[in-house]
Structures are given as C-alpha cells and as structure tokens.
Amino acid sequence: MSVIGARVEVRNLTKRFGSFTAVDDLSFQVDPGKITGFLGPNGAGKTTTLRMLLDLVRPTSGTATIDGVPYHQLADPLGTVGAALEATSFHPGRSGRDHLRVLAAATGVPTARVDELLELTGIPVFARSRAGTYSMGMRQRLALAAALLGDPRVLLLDEPANGLDPEGIRWLRTFLRHLSSQGKTILVSSHLLAEVEQTADEVVIIANGRLVRQGSLAELSGGSGTIVRTSDPAALASALGAAGVAVHPENDGCLLAQTADLRLVGDVALQAGLPVWELREKAADLEGLFFELTEGTNRTAVAVGEGGAA
Amino acid sequence: MTAGPSTARSVHSELLKFSTTRLWWGMGIAVLLSAAAMSLLYGILFTSSVMQEPGAPVGDDVQIANSVYTAGLSVSYLLMLTIGVIQVGAEYRHQTITGTFLATPHRARALLAKVVALLAIAAGYGVLSLLGSVVTGATVLQLRGADPFPSTAVLRTLVLSLLVLGLWALIGLGVGILIPNQVAALLIGVGVAWIVEPLLVFALSFWNFAADHLVPYFPSSATNAVINVIEDSSGVARLSWWAAALVLVAWAAVLSGLGIVRAVRQDIS
Numbered sequence: 097m098s099v100i101g102a103r104v105e106v107r108n109l110t111k112r113f114g115s116f117t118a119v120d121d122l123s124f125q126v127d128p129g130k131i132t133g134f135l136g137p138n139g140a141g142k143t144t145t146l147r148m149l150l151d152l153v154r155p156t157s158g159t160a161t162i163d164g165v166p167y168h169q170l171a172d173p174l175g176t177v178g179a180a181l182e183a184t185s186f187h188p189g190r191s192g193r194d195h196l197r198v199l200a201a202a203t204g205v206p207t208a209r210v211d212e213l214l215e216l217t218g219i220p221v222f223a224r225s226r227a228g229t230y231s232m233g234m235r236q237r238l239a240l241a242a243a244l245l246g247d248p249r250v251l252l253l254d255e256p257a258n259g260l261d262p263e264g265i266r267w268l269r270t271f272l273r274h275l276s277s278q279g280k281t282i283l284v285s286s287h288l289l290a291e292v293e294q295t296a297d298e299v300v301i302i303a304n305g306r307l308v309r310q311g312s313l314a315e316l317s318g319g320s321g322t323i324v325r326t327s328d329p330a331a332l333a334s335a336l337g338a339a340g341v342a343v344h345p346e347n348d349g350c351l352l353a354q355t356a357d358l359r360l361v362g363d364v365a366l367q368a369g370l371p372v373w374e375l376r377e378k379a380a381d382l383e384g385l386f387f388e389l390t391e392g393t394n395r396t397a398v399a400v401g402e403g404g405a406a
Numbered sequence: 407m408t409a410g411p412s413t414a415r416s417v418h419s420e421l422l423k424f425s426t427t428r429l430w431w432g433m434g435i436a437v438l439l440s441a442a443a444m445s446l447l448y449g450i451l452f453t454s455s456v457m458q459e460p461g462a463p464v465g466d467d468v469q470i471a472n473s474v475y476t477a478g479l480s481v482s483y484l485l486m487l488t489i490g491v492i493q494v495g496a497e498y499r500h501q502t503i504t505g506t507f508l509a510t511p512h513r514a515r516a517l518l519a520k521v522v523a524l525l526a527i528a529a530g531y532g533v534l535s536l537l538g539s540v541v542t543g544a545t546v547l548q549l550r551g552a553d554p555f556p557s558t559a560v561l562r563t564l565v566l567s568l569l570v571l572g573l574w575a576l577i578g579l580g581v582g583i584l585i586p587n588q589v590a591a592l593l594i595g596v597g598v599a600w601i602v603e604p605l606l607v608f609a610l611s612f613w614n615f616a617a618d619h620l621v622p623y624f625p626s627s628a629t630n631a632v633i634n635v636i637e638d639s640s641g642v643a644r645l646s647w648w649a650a651a652l653v654l655v656a657w658a659a660v661l662s663g664l665g666i667v668r669a670v671r672q673d674i675s
Contacts, residue, residue, distance in 0.1 A: 143675075144675065147673075147674065147675055150508060150511075151507075151511055152504060152507060152508075152673070152674040152675070153673040153674065153675055154671075154673060167511055168511035168512065170511070173508065173509065173510075173511050174508065174509055177508075179508060181504055182501065182504075184500075184501065185500060185501035185502055185504050185505060186500060186502065187423075187427060187496060187500045187502055188500065189427040189428055189429075190423075190426045190427050191426070194422070194426035195426075195502075197422055197426070198419050198422045198423050198426065198505075199419070199505050199509050201415060201418045201419040201422050202415055202416050202418075202419035202506070202509035202510055203415065203509050204411075204415050242505060
C-alpha cells in the first residue's frame with residue numbers, strides 16, 4: 097500500500113480565550129515527506145494550534161485543514177491524521193493495550209493492529225498492566241502507538257520527546273525518519289530547538305501565537321561561514337576581500353569568512369604568506385537563533401510591560 | 407458515509423471503555439448484593455405484623471410484590487447514576503475525551519453512542535438486579551405465606567425497573583458533562599438524589615400545593631411511581647406509572663440533552 101502524506105494548512109488562524117489571544121493570525125503549511133518541527137516557547141500557542149487542526153478547539157477565525165478538508169469532515173479521520181497530544185491522556189485503571197483497543201473499536205481497526213503497534217513502539221510487555229503504573233517514556237510510546245493506529249498519512253505530535261530517556265529520544269528520531277521516508281507528513285512540536293534539530297527538515301517557529309519564521313533548518317541558520325585564525329587578521333581580511341570573500345572580524349582575533357569553502361580560505365592565506373592557526377566551519381548556533389527569534393515574546397515578559405521587553 | 411456502522415463501532419468502543427476498568431465487576435457485586443439483601447429485608451418487613459399497625463405504609467399484594475422485587479432499585483439507580491457520571495466524567499478527568507473525539511469527530515454521534523451504551527449497561531445490571539431480588543424476594547414471600555406473583559402487573563414493574571435504571575444512567579451522563587469536575591459531579595448527583603430530594607419531599611409534604619403539584623415530578627418520586635411500590639402515609643400525591651415514566655424520560659432527556667449540547671460546543675483543551 098503506497099503511503100502518501102497530506103498537506104497540512106493553517107491559514108489566518110486566530111484563537112482568543114476571552115481577552116487573551118492564544119493564536120494570532122497564524123498561517124503556515126506543512127508538506128508531506130518531511131519532518132517539520134513546530135517550535136516556540138511554552139505558551140506560544142503550539143498546542144492550541146494543533147487542537148484547532150483536530151477540531152478539538154474551535155478557531156475564533158481562520159481555517160486549519162488537512163488536504164483542504166477540516167478534520168471533522170475527513171471520511172477516515174484516524175486513517176488520515178494520527179495525533180499524540182499529551183502523554184497523560186490515559187485512564188490509569190485501563191491497560192495500555194485496552195486503551196488502544198477502545199480507540200481501535202471506534203474506527204473498526206482490528207485488534208491485531210493493536211498488538212502490532214505495541215511491538216513496533218516497544219511496549220508489548222507492559223501493555224497488559226494498568227497505564228497508571230507507566231513511566232513517562234512508556235506513556236509517550238503508548239501515545240505514539242495510539243496515533244499510529246489507523247496508519248495515518250499525517251502525524252501531529254505534541255512534545256513527543258518529553259520524558260524520554262536519551263535512548264528513547266534516539267529511537268524516536270529513527271522512527272520518525274522511517275515514517276517520513278514513507279512519505280508521511282510529520283509535524284512535531286517542541287519548545288526546545290535542540291530536540292528537533294537533528295530530526296527536522298523544516299521548522300515553523302511561533303511566538304506569542306504569531307509566526308516568527310518558517311523555512312528549512314539550513315536556511316534558518318543562514319549561510320554557513322568559515323572561522324580562520326592567523327597572525328595578522330587585517331592582512332588576511334584584505335586578501336580574502338580581494339578574493340571576493342566577505343569577512344567579519346570575530347572575537348579573539350579570529351575572522352569569519354562568509355564562505356563554506358575551507359580550502360579557498362586556506363589557499364588565500366597561503367598566497368598571502370600568512371600562517372593558518374585555526375580553520376573550521378562555523379557551527380550554526382540554532383539555539384541562539386531560536387532564542388533571539390523568540391526573545392522578549394515570552395508571555396510572562398509581555399505581561400510585565402511592553403517597555404521592559406525593549 | 408452512513409451513520410449506522412460508525413455509530414455501532416462507537417457504541418462498541420463505549421462498551422469496551424466500561425468493561426476494561428475494574429468498575430464493572432465492583433458495580434456488579436454491589437447491584438446483586440444490594441438487590442438480594444434489600445428484597446430479603448423488605449420481604450420480611452412487608453409480610454410482618456408491622457404492616458397492621460397505624461401509620462404503616464399501605465399497599466395491596468401487587469404493591470408489596472413490586473416493593474420487594476424492586477427493593478434494591480433504591481441503591482441500584484444511584485449506582486447507575488454513578489456509572490453515567492463516570493462514563494463521561496472519567497473521560498474529561500483523564501483527558502481520554504480527546505481520543506474519543508479524534509476517533510469520532512462527529513461529537514453528537516460519539517455522545518449518542520454513550521447514550522446507547524449506557525442504556526445497554528443499565529439493562530444488563532437491571533437483569534442482574536432482578537436476578538438477585540426476584541430469587542430472594544419470591545423465596546421470602548413464598549416462605550411467609552404471601553403471594554409472590556399476584557398479577558402480571560408485577561411483570562410490568564420488573565420490565566419498567568430496567569427502564570428506570572437506564573434513565574438514571576442518562577441523568578448521570580448529563581450531570582457528568584454539566585458538572586465538569588467528576589468528583590463534584592458524583593457528590594452533587596448522588597447527594598441531590600439520595601439526600602436533598604427526600605428532605606425536600608419531606609419538607610414540601612407540609613405544603614399542600616407542592617405536595618400535589620411539584621413533588622410527584624421529582625425524579626425519585628417519579629421513579630417510585632413508575633415501579634408502583636407501596637406508599638408511605640405522608641399523603642404526597644403520586645403519578646400513574648406511565649405518567650411517571652414520561653416524567654422520568656423527560657428528566658433524562660433534558661439533562662443528557664443539555665450535557666450533549668454543551669459537550670458538542672465546548673473546546674477540548
């Protein structure tokens with residue numbers, strides 16, 4: 097069976113709770129076959145947006161659709177979208193397996209699929225004990241199993257790495273990679289950039305309910321540069337400038353050359369007769385960028401006063 | 407897209423929800439034991455000399471049989487109210503309502519499935535309750551020289567007791583949605599039905615207008631009228647069994663209906 101993802105589209109989406117605007121005229125699109133990180137500080141409106149996509153929360157205005165169709169109009173909801181919204185939504189007295197059976201029954205998914213998913217997510221042993229005894233990691237796996245019940249084309253995961261141990265996080269990454277390689281659309285929310293940095297192809301960053309940035313991770317981190325250290329930075333800077341490479345002085349007498357071509361920088365230094373003490377690619381400081389993009393937009397900071405944020 | 411099969415699947419899912427926690431067998435034991443114990447007690451009481459004393463409850467053979475066979479109902483309708491509250495309240499409490507509405511985004515259909523499932527669950531417990539009370543009650547009445555089956559009207563009461571239980575479960579469904587905190591819903595639901603209402607009935611029995619025109623429409627009063635048990639001598643008016651059944655249907659319809667309307671419109675966050 098060929099699996100083709102669906103396009104998730106959020107357009108001019110707004111949600112107000114009383115005087116509080118949780119999501120503010122938000123528009124973005126998520127394409128199939130990629131893992132998209134949905135980033136923002138806590139309280140940025142990520143969960144509210146996901147819940148509006150699933151018709152759990154009614155938008156004040158705007159639309160949220162899957163292949164152009166609102167969730168409640170999907171012919172086969174669980175076969176189209178799988179969602180893991182929180183790792184705590186289980187009845188503590190019901191076993192994990194029974195939790196999945198209840199959901200499976202509602203959509204006519206056979207029990208065999210339930211056991212298959214328990215294997216796949218690595219919790220078959222615990223599946224028959226009550227969910228109240230589960231660790232956070234097991235709850236996350238169970239939530240993921242629930243999301244995958246209908247073999248959906250789109251996966252919406254809200255902070256799936258929360259509470260996972262390092263091995264679990266690694267497993268999750270591989271698992272999501274595998275699913276996206278099948279062509280599924282995957283949207284993973286997180287308040288930590290580092291969590292999705294190694295998994296996501298694209299990111300959508302929101303803060304204060306508004307879109308801050310959308311693009312590929314490579315685009316976001318800007319053109320990668322080269323750090324070079326030498327005895328006479330000024331001389332190397334003019335030599336690089338002559339070779340058509342823009343240069344900015346860095347701290348500690350280093351230079352940042354606006355090129356990813358390490359060999360070119362080395363060659364230019366050699367021709368200028370300058371020693372190369374250090375030559376490396378500048379690692380993209382995504383965490384810093386993320387912080388910069390969302391800085392001052394924290395709701396609590398805003399509540400203190402607009403003036404303080406400036 | 408047809409409503410039939412998907413509604414049937416949702417009902418199946420609701421029944422699984424109920425059968426996959428420990429609640430069901432605890433309730434089963436409670437229903438069976440209370441039915442047997444209460445009908446034993448009432449069977450002895452209503453065939454004893456106490457009934458000849460002034461001020462004692464009055465009833466004919468049919469009403470005595472009805473009272474004995476439905477003796478456990480006063481406990482089991484509260485248990486059905488509890489089940490109704492929990493069937494939806496637990497979903498809000500443990501946030502499983504999210505999964506329910508994701509699987510069945512047509513919320514009215516998801517809630518209709520709860521209504522159908524609760525009626526089936528209540529009927530199941532009703533049969534269990536009758537098993538306990540009729541076996542015990544008929545034995546006691548027989549042993550003490552009373553007629554265990556004076557009329558087919560007794561059968562009507564037995565069948566109606568199943569309806570009563572189903573309707574109380576639906577009242578619970580409504581209460582469970584309208585009072586979002588499950589513990590509060592249980593305390594208020596059971597408290598009103600078990601304590602507040604009888605006290606109110608007692609208080610209002612001193613006011614003729616209320617005793618004649620208000621009290622009979624209370625859910626517990628209507629319940630007693632439906633199953634036509636023997637009457638106490640307080641002089642409070644009582645509806646005929648079918649009018650009382652309609653009153654109880656109205657209570658269940660209004661409360662569960664209001665609950666469903668609220669659940670359909672509410673944001674789940």
